[in-house]
Amino acid sequence: QVQLVESGGGLVQAGGSLRLSCAATGSWFSIMGWHRQAPGKQREFVATITNYGSTNYADSVKGRFTISRDNSKSTVYLQMNSLKPEDTAVYYCTGRTPPSRDNWGQGTQVTVSS
Numbered sequence: 001q002v003q004l005v006e007s008g009g010g011l012v013q014a015g016g017s018l019r020l021s022c023a024a025t026g027s028w029f030s031i032m033g034w035h036r037q038a039p040g041k042q043r044e045f046v047a048t049i050t051n052y053g054s055t056n057y058a059d060s061v062k063g064r065f066t067i068s069r070d071n072s073k074s075t076v077y078l079q080m081n082s083l084k085p086e087d088t089a090v091y092y093c094t095g096r097t098p099p100s101r102d103n104w105g106q107g108t109q110v111t112v113s114s
Contacts, residue, residue, distance in 0.1 A: 002026040002103045004093045009108030012083055016112070020078040022093030022105055029095035029103075032069055032076040036089035036110075046091070049076065061087075083112045 008020040024032065033048030047057045047067040055067055064083075069076040076093060093105035 002095070002097060004095050004103055004105035006091065006093045006105045006108040009091060009110045011111045011113065014083060014085055014112055014114050016083050017079070017081045018083065018110060020080070020091055020093075020108060020110075022076045022078075022095075024074040024076070024093070024095045027095075027097040027103075029074065029097060031094075031096040033094045034067065034076075034078050034091055035094060036087075036091045037107075038086075038089040041089075043092070047078065048094075080110070083110075085112045085114045088112050 003025045004022055006022045012018050031048050031050050034046040035043050036046050037043040045058050046061055047065060049055045049067045049069050064081050066079040088111050090107040091110050092107045095103045097103060
């Protein structure tokens, strides 16, 4: 059974940092990543990383967020620096299993106060 469990969310002031973690179990994941959904908005892509370490970021977070993964622990991280109020959202971990199924975690709330 595939499970993705996020942790590390919370309340932080603008300009601060948070590190999200996502522990994945139950399968091998080719691509892992993060999406987010702000109140009243559609869910949007944040960042992905392949099992080889190739990364991709949304323009809105480039230079501020860093995605990484530890394949030995099947864990993906999102280091978020210089946070802005517009980064406030529920952050979801994603993991792609063969052949190409995307699995989602339950989400963790990130709130950035101005």
